[in-house]
Amino acid sequence: MRIYVPNSAWIFNISGFIGSLDPTDPTSLHVEFHPRWVSVHPAVLAMTACAGLLVRQRGGTVTGDVPGVRSLPYLIRMGLFKFLDLDPGREITEHEPAGRFVPLTQIQDNAQLRSTITDLVPLLHAPPEVAAPIKYVFSEMVRNVLEHSASPVGAVVCAQYFKRSNRISIGIADAGIGVHGSMSRFHNVRTAQEAITLAMRPGISGATSRLGGNEFNAGAGLFFTKGIAALSHNYFLLYSGDAAFELLKVREGELLTLNADPRLDRHRYLTGVPSWPGTVVGIDINVEEGQNFADLLDRIRTAYSVDLKTRKKVYYKRARFL
Amino acid sequence: MITVGIFDLASDFAEDKDVAAKVRDTKIRPALEVGEEVILDFTRVDLTTQSFIHAMISDVLRVKGEEALDGIAFKGCQQGVQGIIETVIQYSLETTEDRDLDAGGSDTRPS
Numbered sequence: 205m206r207i208y209v210p211n212s213a214w215i216f217n218i219s220g221f222i223g224s225l226d227p228t229d230p231t232s233l234h235v236e237f238h239p240r241w242v243s244v245h246p247a248v249l250a251m252t253a254c255a256g257l258l259v260r261q262r263g264g265t266v267t268g269d270v271p272g273v274r275s276l277p278y279l280i281r282m283g284l285f286k287f288l289d290l291d292p293g294r295e296i297t298e299h300e301p302a303g304r305f306v307p308l309t310q311i312q313d314n315a316q317l318r319s320t321i322t323d324l325v326p327l328l329h330a331p332p333e334v335a336a337p338i339k340y341v342f343s344e345m346v347r348n349v350l351e352h353s354a355s356p357v358g359a360v361v362c363a364q365y366f367k368r369s370n371r372i373s374i375g376i377a378d379a380g381i382g383v384h385g386s387m388s389r390f391h392n393v394r395t396a397q398e399a400i401t402l403a404m405r406p407g408i409s410g411a412t413s414r415l416g417g418n419e420f421n422a423g424a425g426l427f428f429t430k431g432i433a434a435l436s437h438n439y440f441l442l443y444s445g446d447a448a449f450e451l452l453k454v455r456e457g458e459l460l461t462l463n464a465d466p467r468l469d470r471h472r473y474l475t476g477v478p479s480w481p482g483t484v485v486g487i488d489i490n491v492e493e494g495q496n497f498a499d500l501l502d503r504i505r506t507a508y509s510v511d512l513k514t515r516k517k518v519y520y521k522r523a524r525f526l
Numbered sequence: 527m528i529t530v531g532i533f534d535l536a537s538d539f540a541e542d543k544d545v546a547a548k549v550r551d552t553k554i555r556p557a558l559e560v561g562e563e564v565i566l567d568f569t570r571v572d573l574t575t576q577s578f579i580h581a582m583i584s585d586v587l588r589v590k591g592e593e594a595l596d597g598i599a600f601k602g603c604q605q606g607v608q609g610i611i612e613t614v615i616q617y618s619l620e621t622t623e624d625r626d627l628d629a630g631g632s633d634t635r636p637s
Contacts, residue, residue: 224594234623269598295613314544318542320540321539322537336572336573338573339539339541339573340541340573342578342587343539343541343575344577346573347541347543347577348591373551406617414533414621415602415621416584416617416620417580417584418585418623419547419550419581419585419588420543420547420580420581421577421580422576422577422580422584422614422617424576424577424578424580425576428576496572496605496606497606498604498605498606498607499605501606501610502605502606502609503575505609505610505612505613508617514618517619518616519592519615519616519619519620520611520612520613520615520616521596522592522595522613522615523594523595523598523600523615524598524599524600524612525599525600525601525603525608525611526565526599526600526601526602
């Protein structure tokens with residue numbers, strides 16, 4: 205494999221990074237960085253770290269050129285070079301005011317997920333409106349990996365909180381069977397693009413053919429996660445196999461709606477791209493001061509219901525809340 | 527009547543689906559079988575996931591139908607927790623109807 209970490213790779217311009225991936229040789233990984241400046245989404249870091257873990261676990265070699273870019277301290281603090289087992293050529297000796305972040309973390313079981321979520325709050329030093337969406341997305345997306353992906357390295361996660369712009373960026377990568385591999389067990393999907401489209405629809409699970417899921421899986425995790433990004437006017441990425449879905453920002457003045465069919469969202473597909481051996485999720489969330497995460501979830505709930513066949517009855521009002 | 531303290535089992539962020547499934551199988555189902563009321567107490571739970579609530583109550587609702595709500599009460603729910611519970615109740619009972627209509631399965635491939 206070959207990964208080139210460019211000077212800029214965020215969800216809105218990630219096609220260049222994805223297009224430059226070379227997954228042809230799974231027994232080795234060569235990583236190169238832009239020679240002057242690196243500013244990338246956590247999903248890019250999670251993918252790079254995940255690829256490093258995978259190759260090393262297979263007994264392969266990881267090589268790379270690590271130039272003295274200005275953003276090197278950030279990459280070191282995120283833990284990237286530990287995952288790659290590369291020497292960055294310098295050490296961080298003082299606390300860098302690099303921002304608030306959750307460093308690259310490998311999660312392979314339920315206990316590690318719990319401890320990552322527990323450690324997340326003191327790590328971020330952030331208010332609940334910042335911590336809540338990160339905890340929610342980590343939980344839902346990592347459980348997807350642990351339950352469905354058969355990833356030999358589990359999930360690799362990281363997150364960054366940009367206090368000035370009130371934005372959270374989260375990346376999750378695995379090296380498992382991918383969305384197509386998972387969905388095709390119970391659904392008639394021919395391509396990675398069809399599979400990722402179906403996986404984002406509410407009520408469609410990779411664990412059953414039944415609408416609404418089974419007793420353990422609802423098929424709602426990706427829909428909720430995409431909804432969190434959409435309702436905060438931001439980006440979402442789902443990349444698996446040779447296809448990726450990018451949820452784009454809603455234009456100024458355009459009505460913001462949540463669609464059960466992701467093809468009705470403002471979006472872009474990347475197809476025929478270098479095939480990622482697993483699944484990558486990237487998300488950006490805006491967190492306004494005083495914004496209630498519960499309000500946001502409530503709006504997603506409304507959209508979830510409207511996807512199903514014409515509602516005959518409002519059941520939830522019968523529930524008793526004491 | 528039995529009360530299940532969710533905070534004690536799942537912390538202030540209730541997301542562990544294994545815990546939820548255990549509550550379903552060891553508390554909710556047995557109680558409903560004998561006509562006993564179950565109170566799911568979410569006091570001190572700040573946040574939960576849709577997956578957690580789904581694993582805890584969805585199948586009970588699908589198996590027993592709307593009447594299962596007569597035997598379950600939700601206590602101490604914050605706004606977000608209540609919203610997620612309502613979501614799961616709604617789609618679980620709706621898809622019970624859909625299952626009846628769609629017996630035999632359907633082609634879910636994107637058109």
